Amino acid sequence: MDSKQAVGLAVKLPFNTQEEFINSYGQNISRGGIYLRSKALKPPGTTIKLDIKLQSGEMLLHATTVVAWVTGTKGQGVSGMGLKFVKLDEASQKFIDSLAATVPHAQIDEPPLPKNVGPADSAADAVPPIAPLAVPTSATPAPVAAAAVAPSVMPAPLPSGRVLVAGSSQQVSAPAFEVPKEEPKRTGPIIGIDLGTTNSCAAFVKAGRPQVLNSREGYNTVPSILALNARGKLVVGHPAKGQMLTNPRLTVYGAKRLVGRAFDSPVVQQIKDRFHYEVCAAENGDAAVRLGDKVYTLQQVAALILREVKDIAQVQIGEPVSRAVITVPAYYNDNQRQAVRESGRLAGLYVERIVNEPTAAALAYGYGRKLSQRVMVYDLGGGTFDASVLELNDNVYEVLATGGDTFLGGLDFDNAIVAYLLEDFEKKNGSKFQGDRVAMQRITDAAERAKCILSERTETRLHVPFITMIDNKPLDLDVVLTREKLIELTGALVDRTIKVCQEVLDARKLKPSDVNEVILVGGQSRFPLVHERIQAYFKKPAAKSVHPDEAVAVGASILANSLLKNEGVLLIDVLPMAIGVGVPGGRFRPIIERNSALPTKKDHVHATTRDDQHELEVTVFQGDNPYAQDNEYLGTVKLSDLPKGPKGSVIVKLSFEVTNECLLKVTAREQSTGKEVSVVLSTRDTPAEVKKKLEEDGAPESKPATEAVAVPSAGAVRSAEKKSGGFFNWLRGLFS
Ligand code: AMP
Numbered sequence: 001m002d003s004k005q006a007v008g009l010a011v012k013l014p015f016n017t018q019e020e021f022i023n024s025y026g027q028n029i030s031r032g033g034i035y036l037r038s039k040a041l042k043p044p045g046t047t048i049k050l051d052i053k054l055q056s057g058e059m060l061l062h063a064t065t066v067v068a069w070v071t072g073t074k075g076q077g078v079s080g081m082g083l084k085f086v087k088l089d090e091a092s093q094k095f096i097d098s099l100a101a102t103v104p105h106a107q108i109d110e111p112p113l114p115k116n117v118g119p120a121d122s123a124a125d126a127v128p129p130i131a132p133l134a135v136p137t138s139a140t141p142a143p144v145a146a147a148a149v150a151p152s153v154m155p156a157p158l159p160s161g162r163v164l165v166a167g168s169s170q171q172v173s174a175p176a177f178e179v180p181k182e183e184p185k186r187t188g189p190i191i192g193i194d195l196g197t198t199n200s201c202a203a204f205v206k207a208g209r210p211q212v213l214n215s216r217e218g219y220n221t222v223p224s225i226l227a228l229n230a231r232g233k234l235v236v237g238h239p240a241k242g243q244m245l246t247n248p249r250l251t252v253y254g255a256k257r258l259v260g261r262a263f264d265s266p267v268v269q270q271i272k273d274r275f276h277y278e279v280c281a282a283e284n285g286d287a288a289v290r291l292g293d294k295v296y297t298l299q300q301v302a303a304l305i306l307r308e309v310k311d312i313a314q315v316q317i318g319e320p321v322s323r324a325v326i327t328v329p330a331y332y333n334d335n336q337r338q339a340v341r342e343s344g345r346l347a348g349l350y351v352e353r354i355v356n357e358p359t360a361a362a363l364a365y366g367y368g369r370k371l372s373q374r375v376m377v378y379d380l381g382g383g384t385f386d387a388s389v390l391e392l393n394d395n396v397y398e399v400l401a402t403g404g405d406t407f408l409g410g411l412d413f414d415n416a417i418v419a420y421l422l423e424d425f426e427k428k429n430g431s432k433f434q435g436d437r438v439a440m441q442r443i444t445d446a447a448e449r450a451k452c453i454l455s456e457r458t459e460t461r462l463h464v465p466f467i468t469m470i471d472n473k474p475l476d477l478d479v480v481l482t483r484e485k486l487i488e489l490t491g492a493l494v495d496r497t498i499k500v501c502q503e504v505l506d507a508r509k510l511k512p513s514d515v516n517e518v519i520l521v522g523g524q525s526r527f528p529l530v531h532e533r534i535q536a537y538f539k540k541p542a543a544k545s546v547h548p549d550e551a552v553a554v555g556a557s558i559l560a561n562s563l564l565k566n567e568g569v570l571l572i573d574v575l576p577m578a579i580g581v582g583v584p585g586g587r588f589r590p591i592i593e594r595n596s597a598l599p600t601k602k603d604h605v606h607a608t609t610r611d612d613q614h615e616l617e618v619t620v621f622q623g624d625n626p627y628a629q630d631n632e633y634l635g636t637v638k639l640s641d642l643p644k645g646p647k648g649s650v651i652v653k654l655s656f657e658v659t660n661e662c663l664l665k666v667t668a669r670e671q672s673t674g675k676e677v678s679v680v681l682s683t684r685d686t687p688a689e690v691k692k693k694l695e696e697d698g699a700p701e702s703k704p705a706t707e708a709v710a711v712p713s714a715g716a717v718r719s720a721e722k723k724s725g726g727f728f729n730w731l732r733g734l735f736s
Contacts, residue, residue, distance in 0.1 A: 005046070006046070006047040006048070006049065007042065007046065007047075007048055007049070008048075008049045008051075009048050009049065009050050009051070010050075010051040010052075010053070011036075011050075011051070011052050011053070012053045012054075012055070012057075013052065013053070013054060013055065013060075014055055015054055015055055016054060016055050016056060016217070016238070016239065016242060017054065017238075017239055017241075017242025017243060018054070018060060018095070018229070018230065018242065018243050018246050018247075021054065021060060026099065027106075027112065027114070028112060028114055029096070029099060029106065029112070030099075030106045030107070030108045030109075030110065030111060030112045031085075031096055031097070031099070031106055031107060031108065031109055032084060032085060032108055032109035032110040032111055032112075033065065033068060033082060033083050033084040033085050033110060033111025033112070034050075034061070034065070034082075034083050034085075034111055034112075035080055035081070035082050035083075035111050035112055035113065035114055035117070036080055036081055036083060037078060037079065037080040037117075038079060038080055038081055039079050041067075041070050041073065041079060041080075041081055042067045042070075042081065043067065043070075044067050044068060044069055044070065045066065045067060046066065046067045047064065047065070047066050047086070048064075048065045048066070048067065048083055049063075049064055049065075050062075050063045050064075050065050050083065056239075058229075058231065059091070059092075059231065060092075060095070061088070061092045061095065061096075062088070062089040062091075062092050063083075063085050063086075063087065063088045063089070063092055064085075064086045064087040064088075065083035065084060065085055065086060066083065066084050066086055067081050067082070067083060067084075068081075068082040068083065068084040068110065068111055069081070069082045069111075069113075069120035069121065070082070070120070070121050071113070071117045071118050071119070071120055071121060072117065072118055072121070073121045074121050076118055077117050077118015077119065078116070078117035078118060080117055082110070082111035082112075082113060082120065083111055084110065084111055091230045091231045091232070092230075094172065094230050095230045099246075172228060172230075172232055172250065172291075172292035172293065173232050173292060173293055174228050174232060174234065174291050174292035174293055174294040175232070175233070175234060175294075176294060177294075177296060177300045177303075177304075177346075179346065180345075180346065180347075180348045183345070183350075184322040184323070184344075184345065184348050184349055184350040185322045185323075185350070186322070186323060186350050186352075187322070187323075188319060188320055188321060188322060188323065189204065189317055189319065189321055189323070189564075190323040190324060190325060190352055190560035190561070190563060190564055191203070191204045191213070191309075191310075191313045191317075191321055191323070191324050191325075191557060191560060192204070192210075192324070192325050192327075192360070192553050192554065192555070192556025192557030192558070192559065192560045193306065193309055193324050193325070193326045193327070193553060193556060194327045194357065194360070194552035194553035194556060195224065195256065195302060195305065195306065195326055195327065195328070195340065195343075196221075196224055196256070196381065196382070196552075197224060197254055197256040197257060197381055197382045197383040197384065197409070198223070198224060198253075198254070198381060198382030198383070198410070198523065199221035199222065199223055199224055199382075199523075199549065200221060200222045200223075200224045200305055200306075200309055201220060201221045201222070201549060201550055201552065201553035202222075202309045202312070202313055202553055202557075203550065203553040203554045203556065203557035204313065204316075204317055204557050204560075205557050205558060205560065205561035206317075210364075210554045210557045210558055210561075211557075212550050212553060212554065213309075213312055213313050213316050213317075214312070214316070215237055215238060215312060216237070216238070216312060217237075217238045219238070220549060220550060221549055222236070222237040222238070222305070222308055222309060222312070223237050223238060223240065223241040223253075224253065224254075224255070224256065224305050225237065225240040225241045225244065225251060225252065225253045225305075226240055226251075226252045226255075226291075226296075226301050226304050226305060227239070227240035227243050227244070227247065227250055227251040227252065227291075228250040228251075228291040228292050229243060229247075229250075230247070232292065234291075234304060236304055236305055236307075236308040237305075237308055240252075241253075244441075244445075245438075245441060245442060245445055248276035248277065248438060248441050249276060249277055249278070250277065250291050250292065251276070251277060252275075252277050252289050252291065252296075252301055253275075253277075254275065254382070254383060254411075255289065255298055255301045255302070256302070256383070257271060257383055257384075257406075258271075258272075258279065258287040258289075258298050259298040259299070259302060259336055259339045259340065259343075260286070260298070260332075260333070260335035260336035260337070260338065260339030260340075261286065261287050261298075261335065261336070261632070262285050262286055262287065262633065263279070263280065263281035263282070263285055263286060263287045263288070264281070264285070265287075265632065265633065266629075266630070267406075267632075268287045272287070276438075276441060277289055277290070277291070278290040280295060282295060282297045286298065289301060298339065298343075299339050299342045299343045299346055300343075300346060302339075302340065302343035302347075303343045303344075303345075303346035303347040304347075306324075306326075306343055306344060306346075306347035306349060307347045307348065310322075310324075310347055310348060310349055321349070322348060322349060322350060323349065323350045323351075323352050323560075324344060324349045324350070324351060324352065324556075324560070325351075325352055325353045325354075325355055325556045325557070325559050325560040325563070326340055326344055326349075326351050326353075326354055326355075326556065327354075327355050327356065327357045327360045327552050327553070327555070327556050328340055328354055328355075328356065328357065329356070329357055329384060329386055329404070330356040330357060330358050330359075330386055330388055330399075330402045330404065330573070330576045331384075331386065331402070331404050331406060331576040331577065332576070332662070333576075333577060333622040333623075333632045333634070334579075334622060334634055334662070334663060334664040335632065335634060337354050337661065337662060337663055338663065340354060341354065352560065352563055353559060353560075353563065353661060354661045354662070354663070355555075355556060355559055355571065355661070356388075356399070356402075356573055356662070357379060357386065357521070357552045358377035358379055358386060358387075358388035358390070358399070358402065358521075359388070359390065359397055359399060359555070359571050359573060360551070360552045360553075360554075360555030360556045360559065361377045361379065361519055361521045361546065361551040361552050361555055362375055362377055362388075362390045362392060362397050362519065362555065363397060363554075363555035363556075363558050363559060363569070363571075364546060364550075364551040364552070364554040364555035364558065365517070365519050365543060365545065365546050365551070365555075366392040366397070367555075367558045367569075370394050371392045371393075371394070372392065372393050372394070373391075373392050373516040373517060374389065374390070374391050374392075374400075374510075374514055374515055374516050375389070375390050375392060375515065375516060375517045375518070375519055375543075376388070376389050376501060376504075376505075376515045376517075376518045376519070376538070377389075377390065377519045377521065378497065378501065378518055378519065378520050378521070378525060378530075378534065378542070379404075379520075379521045379522045379525070380408075380409065380410070380497060380520075380521075380522040380523075380524040380525045380527075380530065381409050381410065381521075381522035381523060381524060382409050382410045382411055382522075382523065382524070383406075383407075383409040383410070383411055384404060384405065384406050384407070384408065384409045385404050385405045385408040385409060385496075385497050385500060385522075386402070386403075386404040387402070387403055387404060387497070387500050387501045387504045388401070388402040388403075388504065389401050389402075389504055389505060389508065389510065389515065395567070395568060395569045395570060396570045396572070397569070397570070397571050397572065398571075398572040398597075399572060399573045399574045400507075400508045400510075400574070400595075401504045401505075401507040401508045401574065401595050402504065402574055402576050402595065403500050403503050403504040403507070403576075404500060404576075405496065405497075405500055408493065408496055408497065409522075409524060410448070410451075410522075410523060410524035412490075412493055413451055413486075413490045413493060413524060413527070414444050414447045414448045414451060415444070416489040416490050416493065417447035417448075417450065417451060417481070417486070417489060417490075418440070418443055418444050418447050419489075420485070420489055421443055421447065421462070421477060421479055422443075424479055425477060429470060429475065431470065433467075433468060434468060435467060435468050439467055439468060442464050442467065443464055443467065443477060446462050446463070446464045446477070447462070449462075450462045450481050451486065451527075452526075454481065454482075454483045454486050455526045455527055455528060457483070458482060458483045458484070459480060459481070459482045459483070460480070460481055461478070461479070461480050461481075462477070462478070462479045462480070462481050463476060463477070463478045463479075464476060464477040464478075483528070487529050490527075490529070491529065494527070494529050494530055494533050495533070497530070497533075498533050498534075498537050501537065502537075507595055512537055512538045512539065513538075513539065515538055517540075517542075517543045518534050518538050518540070518542045518543060519542070519543050519546050519551070520534070520542045520543070520546070520548055521546065521548050521551050521552060522548055523548060523549060525542075525548050526548060559571070571660065572597055572598065572660075573597075573598045573660065573662060574594075574595045574596060574597055574598060575592055575593070575594060575595065575596045575598060575600065575658055575662065576594065576595075576662070577594055577622050577623050577624050577631075577632075578590035578591075578592060578593050578594045578622070578623065578624055579591055579592045579620070579621070579622045579634075579656060579658065579664060580592070580620075580621060580622075581604065581618050581619060581620055581621070581628075581654075582618075582619035582620075582621060582628035583628075586627050586628055586629060587626060587627060587628060588621055588623070588625060588626060588627060588628040588630075588631055591604045591656050592656055592658060594624055596658075598658055598659065598660050598662060599657070599658060599659050599660045600657070600658050601655060601656065601657040601658075602655070602656050603653055603654065603655050603656070604618075604653070604654045604655075604656060605651055605652070605653050605654075605671075606618060606651070606652045606653075606654065607647075607648045607649075607650065607651045607652075608642065608645070608647050608648060608649070608650040608651075609647055609648070610647050611645075611646050611647050612644045612645065613642060613647065613650065614640065614641070614642055615638065615639065615640045615642065616638075616639045616640075616642060616652060617636055617637070617638050617639070618636065618637045618639070618654060619633070619635075619636050620633075620634040620635055620636070620637065620664075620666070621633055621634060622634055622664075634664065637654065637666065637668060639652055639668060639670070642670065643670065650670065651670070651671040652668060652669065652670050652671065653668070653669050653671050654666055654667070654668050655667045655668075
């Protein structure tokens with residue numbers, strides 16, 4: 001062995017993410033140190049300055065260590081060293097702290113001694129044994145580059161399975177979101193982007209053919225995930241997904257469901273605790289997320305994902321990209337659509353068109369085929385289900401009806417498996433599973449993987465090692481799951497999707513046999529039971545020509561190309577949920593009905609209910625529930641400086657106009673005298689405040705809609721207060 005002189009040791013490992021590293025080697029690290037395999041051993045007491053880097057060059061561990069003991073010097077066992085941490089830099093300390101917070105074996109203040117490497121031969125300190133751990137010696141991958149000091153040094157590998165690090169600190173300093181200095185240019189190529197709940201996909205039409213743009217790692221999609229890594233850097237896509245298990249607190253996924261919603265809206269309040277990251281309120285009251293010491297709006301989160309997509313597009317197309325067609329779920333309300341536009345702008349992309357996902361999927365299916373068909377787009381993604389029936393006539397794509405369930409997606413399938421696993425655990429171990437959020441996330445992750453495998457195979461083993469401790473003994477979760485069992489657990493969820501298809505057909509008095517083709521999109525539509533039930537209901541198999549992950553982005557790119565070429569593709573969408581106003585008693589009065597063909601315009605007339613009423617307020621909602629508070633609150637129109645007069649004599653006409661992109665515009669005019677009406681936008685009231693106002697008779701009962709709006713009077717209304725947000729943006733545009 002060498003002398004006790006201090007040495008440097010740098011190891012670069014063939015892993016892209018912390019999680020990959022931990023999955024393979026995590027159990028060889030503890031709060032106190034690390035076990036490294038090495039043929040070039042140093043004697044106990046030697047100081048080693050250790051740098052462990054990931055494949056990308058990102059530093060994983062920067063530590064001063066001292067050799068505590070060695071193994072394998074006596075002709076048996078594996079040759080290696082236990083290095084005790086003496087000093088760690090800040091990021092490494094956080095990484096180790098979070099590891100120790102979750103994994104039972106990591107909570108020792110000494111380097112761990114893996115069982116299969118043999119006993120420690122000589123020790124500077126005592127070596128406590130750790131949980132039994134089988135270490136296959138053959139599976140050690142070679143380091144990409146190792147220091148000259150000890151080229152064969154590697155941590156000993158683990159068997160399969162995952163080890164987790166609890167995301168901890170709120171104190172991590174996160175970078176501020178950089179707002180682009182200029183507005184995006186409307187020149188150059190237009191890409192199509194499917195900004196998905198789980199994954200995003202981008203496509204571009206080159207020489208007449210749509211091409212899917214690959215992620216940096218070569219996949220056809222980019223996970224819609226943003227994370228703050230241990231070094232205080234924001235990462236997007238696969239690297240972010242890589243730390244989802246190891247640092248869930250600082251990893252934002254599924255944020256699409258929160259976009260464009262007020263923090264205290266019923267939906268956000270209902271779902272915020274399902275996320276492992278912190279959902280909080282932004283300055284304007286919208287839902288936002290906290291990462292480390294910063295709060296990011298959902299528009300900023302989406303913008304960072306879009307920026308990644310933009311960057312990979314620029315590399316693959318070979319020129320600057322500043323324009324996009326972006327898809328949104330058909331059921332997105334006005335706030336959410338406006339939020340997506342804003343996200344595009346923040347990403348340096350001019351959003352040429354917002355298009356509904358099912359319409360884009362239909363474009364991918366029908367474009368260039370001169371079809372005359374009625375199709376059902378069945379979109380079962382990670383978080384939501386969407387069904388739309390469309391008529392295709394050559395270049396005209398007309399949505400006849402749309403429907404869906406915003407709380408039905410792949411996640412519900414995962415949850416059904418998790419519930420079964422926990423039940424099984426209790427049966428086998430005689431006590432309820434006790435685990436924190438991170439343990440639950442590990443089980444959910446394993447359940448999802450098993451679910452995907454069962455789309456191809458009929459049986460799979462689900463093994464999550466060291467998931468909990470009972471009587472100081474670490475326990476695994478180990479279950480064989482069959483497709484048959486999965487069908488038993490989730491059949492009712494698939495039945496719900498078929499029921500929605502039926503409702504959508506009923507809305508147009510159509511029968512399943514009136515549908516020529518069924519187009520399946522969304523990852524969860526790969527489940528064989530979906531295909532079976534579709535076949536049984538529609539009496540025909542689903543179309544084979546459409547890729548469930550790529551269809552929406554491809555459709556968006558086709559639309560983008562047709563905008564550039566002015567080809568005259570005509571998309572006629574429908575309003576997914578009614579838009580209307582709140583009326584006394586807390587009820588909702590629809591002004592534009594659900595499934596109305598777009599664009600559309602309807603008027604709504606309000607009259608004063610008191611003599612000399614000075615001010616009038618109208619609350620606007622979107623949804624299909626009879627009570628206003630159960631619908632999405634879009635905003636409040638305040639009309640002040642009304643002319644004096646007896647009650648009922650002052651009449652204000654509001655015109656609701658929904659564009660072909662399903663964006664709402666409202667114009668307001670005082671009718672009786674033609675006098676100028678000033679419009680004051682209230683701050684965003686919470687649903688509770690709105691409800692209170694409604695109960696206090698803040699909004700008068702409306703009269704039925706009357707004649708169409710004439711040209712607004714000259715010098716009409718002015719905007720007295722400017723606020724950001726969808727509703728306020730359109731009003732600003734109209735009245736300033
Ligand atoms: P998407 O939002 O379209 O990306 O769909 C993501 C959902 O599809 C997730 O819940 C995945 O678990 C699920 N998924 C992806 N691939 C499969 C598969 N092969 N079988 C079943 N579900 C899948």
